Amino acid sequence: MARIDYEDDDTDDLNDDAPPAWRRRAVTAVLALVGLGLGFLIPYTLYLNHQVSEKFGALTWQVPTRVYARPLQITPGVAMNAATLKTELDAAGYREGDGVKPGTYASEGGRWTISSRGYRDVDGAVAPGRVQLTLSGGRVSRLRDGEGERALKVARMDPARIATLYGQRQEERRLVRIDEVPQLLTDTLQAVEDKDFAHHHGIDLSGMARAAMINLRAGETRQGASTLTQQLARSGLLGIGREQTYTRKFNEILYAMLIEARYGKGPILEAYLNQVYLGQRGAQAIHGVAAGAEFWFGRRLDDLETEQVALLVGIIRGPSHYDPRRNPERALERRDFVLGKMLESGLIDQAAHDRAVKRPLGVTETPGSIAANRFPAYVDLVRRQLARDYPTGELQGAGLSVMTAMAPSAQAYAEGSTVRTIKDLSTGKRPPLQAGLVVTDVHSGEVVAAVGSRDPVEHGFNRVVEAHRPVGSLLKPFVYLLAFGNPAQYSLASWVDDSPVTITLENGQRWSPGNSDGRSHGTVRMIDALARSYNQATVRIGEAVGARALADLVHVLAGVRATPNPSLTLGSMDQSPYAMAQLYQFLASGGEIQPLRAVRGVIDEQGRVVNRYDNAPRPAQEGDAIAARLVTLGLQHAVTSGTGRQLVSDGLGRLNAAGKTGTSNDGRDSWFAGWTGDHLAVVWVGNDQNEQTGLYGATGAMRVWSGIFSRLPSAPLEVGDAGLEWQWVAQSNSTDADCPDARRFAFVAGYAPPYQPCPTYDPNQTFVDADGNLVDATGAPVQQERRGWREFFGFGRDEEAAPPADTAPPAPAPAPAPAPPVEESP
16 A cells, blocks of 8 residues: 655645746736845935935026116106107106006007006005196196196106116016916916916926827827926926936926925915926026016016917927017917917807917017126126125126116117217327216206216126226316305406416426417406316416315315325316216305215015115305306306307207316317206217327217207206395496396306496497497498408317317427426417
8 A cells, every 4th residue: 555645745735826936026027126125215205205305495597687767757847858858758668558458558649548557666555546647838737637636736657667687597587476477378388388387286287198198199299298397397406307317207296296285286386386497598587477578578477468479378398489579479379379279168158269360479579577787887887886785796686686787778869869979070180089988967966867988788898987088178167166166356257367377396397288279368257267168267266266275175076086296286187077077066056065875775575675875966155156157157158159159050049058178288188067957067089099089069969969868858057146245247246237239147146346437439349249249329220341260160269179080280399398287278
């Protein structure tokens, strides 16, 4: 009988029921891999969660610092014309429309309706509003509210953005809260990019499957499946990167799920709206829908039309591919696709859809946001003013709003006149010309315009502050200012000797300055010596008041040092246009010491004023104000009958401007400083290499000044009578108004000469009137023969009676030894 081995039989049965060895090994391997995966995934997920908490939870962007012009302030009676008003509104991003929607204006004839946008200024928040104004006779004749029912004293329009100061990254971004974004835009964004955004948890599995099927059938990538949260995660905000790898996609999915788990839909959508990439201009990246609206349409978000909302959302898919400026056909197709999605989702009706598809793209020809510093000379002044409060680099990317005093219209007119005049003066006989100028507000000392080069957008050397050139006759009015401080001895009617003068200098050299026309004029009135810029007469007055007093005055008024030598009276001082503007601001303001400023204040990201630069000028001292009025009257005479009389021929007599020309030795530097009732402008024209230009003050710099003020609305200059009294004075010193050569002069009150009757004159006797013309005893002009070739050609009457602008003055004879400069010596 065979032996039955039960043990073996049991073993075989058990082996039959157990899984094969390979299966056991597979299960073990899977469990091991799962364990390893969980061991890696859990810590890695915790790490990513920490990253999300740090980066998204404390989300910050580098927001550029924006520099703004001054708000346009409109008051009844202020000087204004239609061209200037339009220039100001266009610069601030206003557009022609119905004048009802914020940021639009409408005009018909001289009547304008403007709807302003709210903004924050150094004086606080300014609410949006609508106004009606009427322009008439170069002024605002009427200002009322939007309904025309209530008269207004003032209206202010939000300012133009003139520059941007970026940080380490050239990112243009304007942060917005979710409730500041039009709902049509957020709904359209979800309808096009992520229609299940409100329901998914970071990833859209059904969307992935749907996109995979579409792409599989097409044989190429036709549709993406990334949610808005995934797009936000890979936007660079969390440092994932955009490379197409499985690792990047894996991280993106985990990030998206973690963000959704930690934060609500509102914060996620708001972050997306501020981060989304919408275009590029050079090195500048445009991020966020607010910056995108400004970049493509020159509008704020709430100003966008339906078709513009569609295009902005459509561009998100590929800002370069759908660039409406470079690829308008693609952009139009994409926009219409988005409009179809809006219709399909019920965001717009059929009528709105049909209207929108018929409209053009509506993008501006040039980007609406400021990609770079468009006004380098002015922004350089801004930086210099802020330097004491903000160390180098601290302004960039700080999200501040720098509120300046620039007037866009004044800046435009200053730039235009500089470019045109330099082009006209640039002949083959001249070296390359350059220019620098400053325009200020005479009431406040605010700098409203600055040009630092013949090419206004050129960066680098800013001639407004860095070009230190001999100022020539520009310093003469301050010699007279000092003299008028002694009213018992000097007045506009005082006689002064304009005969040859020789002064022995400290080094023993003898200095004998001459007049520009090569002639002496004998005994002349002080007002004529100033108006016609006679060197010899001015030197004698300077000797009387003292070079030290003149140097001290320059230091007090302009903060610059000057060497107190006799030649200082004729401008032997190198200074910049800015320094001379500071000096002349004293005269233009009526005797106030007004520090010039380009910045009015700085506002932080929360709208709080962190720095305010109030210009509180010292009230003019009575004596200073009276002396300044007398000099102003003398320089008004310079414009009507002296070195600046070409301004009257240019049609600017209506401004009653006061002005002074200046020319350095050999026609190297051309200067003009002039002011009206509202504005002062100081202009320099010359050559960087100090070569002769052949230009005088009136043939170079004054032409730039004339070009500015022929367009810039400005009030006429009116000199008050406070502290003055007027008296008629004849050549015989008679104060009888009936004398044929009597002229009316202003005197410091209490110092006018007493009445003296007019003597009896020979009927054949002749006199010289206020304009230098020969008249008889009745005041009628007397014909006279011209004397000499200079007068035959119209030269020789004053410093600006010079050869034509394209003719260089004769070179000076070589001197045996160096001597102080003599302005405009022949």
